[in-house]
Amino acid sequence: MEKKSHKVIPGTTYSAQNGHLLISSGIPSLDNLLGGGIPVGTVVLIEEDFHGSYSKIVLKYFLAEGIVSKHSTLIASQDVNPSNIIKELPAVIESDLETERVSKTRASDKMRIAFRYQNLPTTDSSNSNMNNIGHNYDLSKNMSFSDIENSDISYWTGQRIENGTKTYSNPAYNELLKSIKNKIKEGKFFLKDRPDRRSVLRIGVHSLGSPMWLPHRKSLHSIDATRDLDMFIFCLRALVRSAYSVAVITIPTHLYHEISLDRCIHSSDIAMRLQAFSGTELENNQTLSDYHGFFYLTKLAAINSLASRHPGSVEYAFKLRRKKFSIDVLHLPPDIQEDSDGKREQFPSLGCGGSTKKNLLDF
Amino acid sequence: MLRSHLTNFPFSKFVIIQDTLQERGKPIFDFVLKTHLERSRHKIHYFVFHENFSQVKSNIGNENDVILHDFVTDSKGWNYARWGSDGWDSVNTPKVFEEVVKNVNEKDVVFVDSLAHVIYLYGLAETYRLFSYLKVETGVAQIITVLHLDLLMEDVKAEKLFEHLCTFSLHLDPKFNSDNGRIQYVFKKLGGKIIKEIEEYWFEDGILFSKKIERLDPKKLLEKSTPVDVNPETLSTFKIALSDKDKASRDSLVLPYLPNSEQTDSQDGGRIFYQFDEIDDWDEEDPDDDLDI
Numbered sequence: 001m002e003k004k005s006h007k008v009i010p011g012t013t014y015s016a017q018n019g020h021l022l023i024s025s026g027i028p029s030l031d032n033l034l035g036g037g038i039p040v041g042t043v044v045l046i047e048e049d050f051h052g053s054y055s056k057i058v059l060k061y062f063l064a065e066g067i068v069s070k071h072s073t074l075i076a077s078q079d080v081n082p083s084n085i086i087k088e089l090p091a092v093i094e095s096d097l098e099t100e101r102v103s104k105t106r107a108s109d110k111m112r113i114a115f116r117y118q119n120l121p122t123t124d125s126s127n128s129n130m131n132n133i134g135h136n137y138d139l140s141k142n143m144s145f146s147d148i149e150n151s152d153i154s155y156w157t158g159q160r161i162e163n164g165t166k167t168y169s170n171p172a173y174n175e176l177l178k179s180i181k182n183k184i185k186e187g188k189f190f191l192k193d194r195p196d197r198r199s200v201l202r203i204g205v206h207s208l209g210s211p212m213w214l215p216h217r218k219s220l221h222s223i224d225a226t227r228d229l230d231m232f233i234f235c236l237r238a239l240v241r242s243a244y245s246v247a248v249i250t251i252p253t254h255l256y257h258e259i260s261l262d263r264c265i266h267s268s269d270i271a272m273r274l275q276a277f278s279g280t281e282l283e284n285n286q287t288l289s290d291y292h293g294f295f296y297l298t299k300l301a302a303i304n305s306l307a308s309r310h311p312g313s314v315e316y317a318f319k320l321r322r323k324k325f326s327i328d329v330l331h332l333p334p335d336i337q338e339d340s341d342g343k344r345e346q347f348p349s350l351g352c353g354g355s356t357k358k359n360l361l362d363f
Numbered sequence: 364m365l366r367s368h369l370t371n372f373p374f375s376k377f378v379i380i381q382d383t384l385q386e387r388g389k390p391i392f393d394f395v396l397k398t399h400l401e402r403s404r405h406k407i408h409y410f411v412f413h414e415n416f417s418q419v420k421s422n423i424g425n426e427n428d429v430i431l432h433d434f435v436t437d438s439k440g441w442n443y444a445r446w447g448s449d450g451w452d453s454v455n456t457p458k459v460f461e462e463v464v465k466n467v468n469e470k471d472v473v474f475v476d477s478l479a480h481v482i483y484l485y486g487l488a489e490t491y492r493l494f495s496y497l498k499v500e501t502g503v504a505q506i507i508t509v510l511h512l513d514l515l516m517e518d519v520k521a522e523k524l525f526e527h528l529c530t531f532s533l534h535l536d537p538k539f540n541s542d543n544g545r546i547q548y549v550f551k552k553l554g555g556k557i558i559k560e561i562e563e564y565w566f567e568d569g570i571l572f573s574k575k576i577e578r579l580d581p582k583k584l585l586e587k588s589t590p591v592d593v594n595p596e597t598l599s600t601f602k603i604a605l606s607d608k609d610k611a612s613r614d615s616l617v618l619p620y621l622p623n624s625e626q627t628d629s630q631d632g633g634r635i636f637y638q639f640d641e642i643d644d645w646d647e648e649d650p651d652d653d654l655d656i
């Protein structure tokens with residue numbers, strides 16, 4: 001492949017590490033985490049949170065970025081109408097919302113003893129110097145209707161399903177694969193194709209493997225009983241690898257057994273998990289009150305290279321504001337014990353005190 | 364809280380009451396039905412899948428807002444069958460749930476008794492699809508159904524799948540340390556917030572009451588058990604605490620190494636010049652190395 005033809009693809013960049021073609025996920029903090037973006041030709045698996053709301057937002061960012069970068073889109077869902085997902089895509093904005101909030105330190109925050117740390121930046125600067133290909137979005141606004149109308153979007157709802165396949169117990173999986181293949185063929189996204197203007201196909205599958213994908217209309221099988229889901233991801237990856245396309249699939253994995261889940265992760269290239277705090281004990285944890293959930297990067301495949309880019313043993317958390325979704329390194333605040341009433345304890349308890357009972361004489 | 368979650372507007376879209384033979388969920392189901400009947404703002408579809416149909420009919424009486432659907436008495440369409448050339452031909456085709464569901468209008472309220480029997484009749488996948496259609500496509504105000512957990516097979520995990528679909532799931536537990544039954548519920552709000560709570564519930568004059576069961580915090584219990592009335596002030600011969608005046612004077616003291624904005628123009632006496640290093644001092648050695656800790 002000549003490099004010239006690559007350069008004209010809008011919304012893409014090359015990885016500085018392995019020269020792979022990357023596209024943005026639409027979330028700058030996620031792009032940084034993945035080493036600049038999502039490599040073209042990969043399958044990204046997102047494990048849904050319990051309510052499924054945060055994973056939907058990540059999917060929307062991915063699709064919105066595609067529309068802004070003039071990529072083609074295929075969106076599939078059986079649980080909700082895929083056109084509704086497209087209608088709710090966030091609007092693109094010029095500047096980052098975060099920048100205005102920096103350097104707002106109150107006078108009381110001024111450090112008296114360790115004053116030399118005062119001017120240190122609070123965020124890791126090593127990430128910010130990467131050139132970002134993505135755009136910024138405002139979640140509180142919807143993307144304009146004309147932008148959506150002018151883009152190449154295909155919908156798949158699973159309405160027309162023909163029988164007659166032996167590979168899958170639910171023909172819907174086969175049907176979706178066929179639609180994806182046709183879309184790739186028609187849009188000339190295959191590597192061997194030579195279209196006039198090269199573009200990237202973004203495939204979004206919402207809630208794949210949810211109970212709506214259960215096999216046989218009358219069966220009483222368990223959701224784990226079939227191998228449809230991991231087989232589908234395996235075939236999808238083969239399809240996506242041979243084309244200029246990226247697939248992002250969200251799966252309600254809390255319904256699945258761990259073994260079936262591992263098989264799915266094995267067949268995907270990048271796997272991430274969103275674990276929301278809402279409805280769990282962690283919700284009341286004061287140290288985590290800035291965040292809405294843990295973000296785990298379960299798998300980051302080494303593509304076109306021997307050395308995998310490992311982000312290190314850092315914990316990540318995500319937060320959702322009114323306008324913005326972001327993923328941060330989880331920083332625990334200084335360990336100032338506060339009791340559940342919210343009042344600060346009158347006497348600081350240090351490590352020298354008795355371990356179990358709290359006594360004023362402990363020092 | 365339980366009652367307001369159940370009956371207040373905006374209604375939770377899809378309510379599942381999970382019960383067992385030991386602790387029946389029917390009273391709560393009936394209570395929600397009664398509240399909807401008293402308000403009579405919505406048309407109610409009542410799908411009967413397992414009780415005696417005429418009994419249900421007489422229980423509800425002459426309510427105009429309720430449409431009863433009978434899926435019990437003749438679920439296979441055998442009652443009016445006649446003998447044909449190739450066996451029994453049924454004259455009445457049995458009522459199909461799917462057809463009725465498609466005729467449900469917007470803002471209607473749907474009651475299904477019970478979900479386990481719907482699964483018996485149509486299979487798990489089909490039932491899930493029908494309820495998903497009801498919830499997402501038809502725009503009904505509320506769906507309320509009872510799921511008898513005893514009737515489900517263990518390995519299928521049907522209750523987990525429907526918990527995924529529903530917006531409000533109640534799980535009834537038998538009595539424990541109290542005269543009232545307890546209820547565990549998961550309430551998914553529209554914005555994505557999830558409320559998980561355990562409450563005990565009872566009925567008074569046909570009205571549902573509930574009270575939150577406080578979970579005991581072991582940390583707090585421990586704190587309470589140890590006396591905290593020792594005041595170090597009284598034990599020592601010297602003053603430990605700082606008064607407000609003391610604190611103010613402490614804060615006003617300028618330490619010699621601090622960056623000082625006011626220039627001290629002292630003619631006589633020495634001055635301390637402190638030159639900062641390029642990089643802050645960093646001691647590689649562990650100062651506590653020799654300590655046995």
